[in-house]
Amino acid sequence: MDEIVKRALEKWPEVPHCFGWLGLDARGQWYLRDASVQACGPFPLCRGERLQHQGLLDFIARNYLHDDKGQWFFQNGPQRVYVELEAAPWVWRVGADAQLVSHTGQRTRAGQAICDEHGRLYIATPLGLGLMHSLDVVVAAQLLEQGVWTAPEPVDDSALPARYRFVRSPQQQGIAGMKKPAG
Template sequence: MDDLVQQAMAKWPNVPDCYGWLGLDARGDWYMRDDQTQALGTFTQSKGSRLQHEKLIAFIGRNYACDKQGHWYFQNGPQRVYVELEATPWVWRLQPDGTIHAHTGMPVRMQRCIMDEHGRVYLDTEQGFGLLHTQDVVQAADLVEAGLWVPQAVPARELPKRFGYVRSPQQSAVAQVKT
């Protein structure tokens, strides 16, 4: 996490959390979701505006983390901005040399390969759990055929619980208020 972010958190410890305004899609792209976009439905129904500013995207990536409940967020100075996930908290890119990078650019090492009933490929890494980018599935298939990756079958509905992440912190927060 950036030093300036940590300093802001110490200076203003009681800034309210923000829900619904930021989303991460299944291709590793960040989306800003204003009130109008949120009124149209969940993140999977209405994504919002794709972020394209490289420095902002890098800032979000450096300050992206998870709380104890499995809610992923971007620490924006003193404010925690919870992220709506289209699929998983990480989107992995398989490089031509076989290495794996996160959607944030960080290199990671795979611990195991997962495949759901729809043929989507996921990787569990030391950094966490994520979806393999669709453009990299052919290269992954080559690794499976070569015996280098052995996917385990896991139903898609079980992935969030098994790997400890919440796709919609906003819906989770609303549900907690109702109980």
């Protein structure tokens, strides 16, 4: 986490969290979702504006974290901006020596390969679960065939968040948690 962010947290510890305003798609691209986009529907159905400013993308990457509930967020100064995930918290590209490189630039090693009912390839790593970027699926398939990575385990997509402890929609989870009990 950036030092300036740590100082802001100390100075303003009670800033409310932000939900629904930031999305991460299956190709590792960030989307800003203002109130009008959010009113059109959930992410990724209504994506918003793709962020392209390299300085902002780098800042988000350095301050991308998760809480103890498995909700991923961008720590923007004193405010947590929770992320709506299209697929998983990480999107992997294949780097040198079959290492994985995340959408934030972090390097890690491949663990268990997983294939869901839609044919999407996920890789579990020490950083967590990530979706293989569509441009690297052929390279990943070669690594699987060569035995460099373990054969993929079939898993139902709906089971991934609980199994790998992440929340795809903190906004929807928050809305569900705010509903009044019946009676």
